Amino acid sequence: MRFCRKKAMDKTQMAAMLRDMLRARAFEEAAAQAYAQGHIAGFLHLYPGEEAVAVGVLHAAEPGDYVVSTYREHVHALVRGIPARQIMAELHGKKTGISGGMGGSMHLFDKDRRFLGGYAIVGETFPIALGAGYAVAYRKLPEAVLCFFGDGAVNQGTFHESLNMAALWKLPIFFICENNHYQIGTEIHRHSAITEVYKRACAYGIPAEKADGMNVIAVHEAAERALERIRAGEGPQFLELETYRYRGHSMADSGSYRPNAELNAYQANDPIAAAVHEAEYPYPGIEAVAAASANSVTRFADHCCQEGHLDDATVERMRREVQEEVADAVTFAEQSAAPDMEDAWKAFHRNRRFETLMEVAR
Amino acid sequence: MSEMFYWQALNRAMDAEMAADETVLTLGEDVGLYGGTYRVTEGLMAKYGEWRVRDTPISENSFTGLGVGAAMLGLRPVVEIMTINFALFAMDAIVNMAAKIPFMSGGQFPMPLTIRMPGGVAKQLGAQHSQRLEHMLMNVPGLRMVVPATPQDAYWQLRQAIRSDDPVIVLEHELLYFSKGRVDEMVPAPPIHQAVVRRRGRDITCVAYSRMLPLALQAAETLAAEGIELTVIDLRSLSPIDWNTCIAAVEQTHRCLIVEEDCRFAGAGAEFAATLQEHCFYLLDAPIRRLAGMDIPTPFNGTLEAASIPRADDIVQAARQMMARKEAAR
Ligand SMILES: Cc1ncc(C[n+]2csc(CCOP(=O)(O)OP(=O)(O)O)c2C)c(N)n1
Numbered sequence A: 001m002r003f004c005r006k007k008a009m010d011k012t013q014m015a016a017m018l019r020d021m022l023r024a025r026a027f028e029e030a031a032a033q034a035y036a037q038g039h040i041a042g043f044l045h046l047y048p049g050e051e052a053v054a055v056g057v058l059h060a061a062e063p064g065d066y067v068v069s070t071y072r073e074h075v076h077a078l079v080r081g082i083p084a085r086q087i088m089a090e091l092h093g094k095k096t097g098i099s100g101g102m103g104g105s106m107h108l109f110d111k112d113r114r115f116l117g118g119y120a121i122v123g124e125t126f127p128i129a130l131g132a133g134y135a136v137a138y139r140k141l142p143e144a145v146l147c148f149f150g151d152g153a154v155n156q157g158t159f160h161e162s163l164n165m166a167a168l169w170k171l172p173i174f175f176i177c178e179n180n181h182y183q184i185g186t187e188i189h190r191h192s193a194i195t196e197v198y199k200r201a202c203a204y205g206i207p208a209e210k211a212d213g214m215n216v217i218a219v220h221e222a223a224e225r226a227l228e229r230i231r232a233g234e235g236p237q238f239l240e241l242e243t244y245r246y247r248g249h250s251m252a253d254s255g256s257y258r259p260n261a262e263l264n265a266y267q268a269n270d271p272i273a274a275a276v277h278e279a280e281y282p283y284p285g286i287e288a289v290a291a292a293s294a295n296s297v298t299r300f301a302d303h304c305c306q307e308g309h310l311d312d313a314t315v316e317r318m319r320r321e322v323q324e325e326v327a328d329a330v331t332f333a334e335q336s337a338a339p340d341m342e343d344a345w346k347a348f349h350r351n352r353r354f355e356t357l358m359e360v361a362r
Numbered sequence B: 001m002s003e004m005f006y007w008q009a010l011n012r013a014m015d016a017e018m019a020a021d022e023t024v025l026t027l028g029e030d031v032g033l034y035g036g037t038y039r040v041t042e043g044l045m046a047k048y049g050e051w052r053v054r055d056t057p058i059s060e061n062s063f064t065g066l067g068v069g070a071a072m073l074g075l076r077p078v079v080e081i082m083t084i085n086f087a088l089f090a091m092d093a094i095v096n097m098a099a100k101i102p103f104m105s106g107g108q109f110p111m112p113l114t115i116r117m118p119g120g121v122a123k124q125l126g127a128q129h130s131q132r133l134e135h136m137l138m139n140v141p142g143l144r145m146v147v148p149a150t151p152q153d154a155y156w157q158l159r160q161a162i163r164s165d166d167p168v169i170v171l172e173h174e175l176l177y178f179s180k181g182r183v184d185e186m187v188p189a190p191p192i193h194q195a196v197v198r199r200r201g202r203d204i205t206c207v208a209y210s211r212m213l214p215l216a217l218q219a220a221e222t223l224a225a226e227g228i229e230l231t232v233i234d235l236r237s238l239s240p241i242d243w244n245t246c247i248a249a250v251e252q253t254h255r256c257l258i259v260e261e262d263c264r265f266a267g268a269g270a271e272f273a274a275t276l277q278e279h280c281f282y283l284l285d286a287p288i289r290r291l292a293g294m295d296i297p298t299p300f301n302g303t304l305e306a307a308s309i310p311r312a313d314d315i316v317q318a319a320r321q322m323m324a325r326k327e328a329a330r
């Protein structure tokens, strides 16, 4: 009912997106549990509530595209195809983790999948993406660089500097703002003079759109449009996605500064519940019809005509499967060996070709 | 005199200075409504309002620069940078502006700016959030830097920093905020840069600061039980350094062990060792020894992280080795 699209979406693609959203939610909740049990330490920034953003955008990307993300990047990594086992093991600081246990939750890297990292310093994703975009343009390749960042990050100088250069040199960068309205405890009206983030892009002549970040199909469509323009050589594009995080900023933060009404409103608009509803609900129930305005009924009716649908049983099976996948990832992480100091030095010296210098006692 | 957490001592100091002087203000990310990441500014916004307790966007370079500009007009800003790792974005404001303006203006513009931030290795925060960068700031003439290790020093050194007309970095430590100690708000503190001897012993002078101080004291306890007596110096200030106190102690013990969380290569301890040997060379019975962080970005894995910086046990071992060589030399 919430979804209305110009272009019919392939049924398998819809199912794939739904599956990834369920995986994302299950993964993050399992990570939260492992943290509560003391198996994961440090900062742990979780994604529940924002799934539609990473899933919608990344499903529009090609394997040849590059992804740059923040410290809230488990789901980007997961949807990008990094196995849940390796992400979970990294969160546990294990040798089998995607960064060998050296990076942790905020620093997932995967060269093969062109995942250029999670960055813990706010504002770093811009210059990294700028450099990647430069390298792609330099080689005249058809690839795009996806740069994720939060609403808080746009006040860092690197945002403005990077947008200017990206526009100036027409670099193939897709700037994606995950606007969850908060910079830790500071609500967007208290940290930004312009709260409609996409408007900032016009200062640099970068085409910008805003879409409902709680609606995976809207996100996906907007991302496809932007990527098409990038691949057509039109230079950087900007997409603001309005979303919400259900948990605190990290596991160390209760999020208690947010009004309950606000949290409830966004929970009622849960992107996963919406996607499940979208995928499995062929016809509106009597109550839904009664509750909806004429406009949304038509929209929903249109939608129902155009789309195939899944059934309850399929969604249930998906839920079970992602739970199994995540449980397996947790077991794998728990049972994996920890790296030792030798591994740390190896990681450090790997690109120094293991040169040996005089050993100095500590 | 009361027992309180380190963060509470800082909070009390802020409150005392803000109450006493209305040119004192504070700004930083989440210092206001949220009450500060480590609670240091808790309650201040309600009491002093948003012009004196300003929540900022994530714009470290410019809000630190704001502190510099406001200080030029006679305000006494206390800029909170959430952690020292983010101060790297503010290096221009700190190094090119705050440290230089008083001098470049021929002394016309004092710089009553305080920058508070925690540094150090905490608990598995990863390589970008576990840095010790004191050596970088020590190398910048024009800055002062204090490194309080106790709630008492946190209280007084912050107050002194706010009253100082020099730019002062108050380098706190993420793992010290929830340490407890007695704070005497009546007795005036020693000068801001003075080192303090925390324990006296005849065998080795151990020079430490910030979170390495409690570790050094803990190690000294263990060593005392085996008959090795440490003098433990708490530097309290890394710029300037109170060399007199250090030299006097080394002259008594003839041995010196430096303990720092900073990385070893060109770290803070390299400066201590170099200057102390210039002054004490002929009185030393052994080379000055440094225990420091490994020259590697901090690994995320908890065990490796802990092993990458000195632990109390490492101090004990090092002291034993220094004394064993003494025995062997006899
Ligand atoms: C340069 C820098 N300053 C401050 C921080 C501390 N910090 C971590 S996340 C964060 C808020 C970021 O908000 P936003 O960009 O909206 O992303 P969100 O966490 O909401 O996804 C802050 C202030 C940091 N990591 N880096």
Ligand SMILES: [Mg+2]
Binding pocket: A150, A151, A152, A178, A179, A180, A181, A182, A183, A184
């Ligand atoms: Mg945000």
